[in-house]
Amino acid sequence: MKWVSGDVDKYSQSKEYVDTAIVPLMPISLDTNFKSTVAKGEFIHYVSTELERQLKGRVFLFPELSYLKNDNQVINKMEDWKNEIQKEFKHIIFLTSDESIKEKKSDMIADHVMWLPTVPLEHMDEQLKRKLLQDQVEQILNILLQSWNK
Structure with missing residues (x-):
């Protein structure tokens, strides 16, 4: 299910089965690694x-959490998202290809960050x-x- 009104209706009818939230992380940077940063976000979007x-029917895909690559507050934003989302979802996964998230995570x-190497x-x-x-x-x-079997 996605962040669209039709899927929200479906979620409301079957929320006992939809226990996993997926939040793609989208770094933004216009520096010399501009294209590489875009490729990371594009890859995570497709995955x-x-x-x-x-x-579908087990996970809910949230909109991408965009952040400036050098934003030191991104971890705080992720913690805020986690605190809000965990009110409804047992499992929360932040998907990223950004190495800095892997290094910064609190x-x-x-346990909620899943880092994937960019292809x-x-x-x-x-x-x-x-x-x-x-x-x-x-x-x-x-x-x-x-994680579902734990």
Whole structure:
């Protein structure tokens, strides 16, 4: 389910089954690594969208949390999101390809951050892109299954 009004209605009717929130993290930077930063966000967007598609009815995909790459307050924002989202969802996953999040994360959100290495998709054949995204989603599914079984 996604952050759209039609899916919110579906969520309201079946919230006992939808226990996992996914929040993609979207770094913003216009410095010399501009294209690399965009590629990281693009990759996370595709992975989170595919994850939601495959787990529709079990996960809720929130809008991307955009932040300036050098923003030292991003961890505080993630903690605020976690505090709000955990009122409704048992499992919360922040998806990112930003190494700085991996380094900055606090104890409060450490277990909720899933870092994925970026794979540049720009010049990739569509079929190869789908296969790569499927492989990433399968790895995330394995992690989610472990956390759901705890």
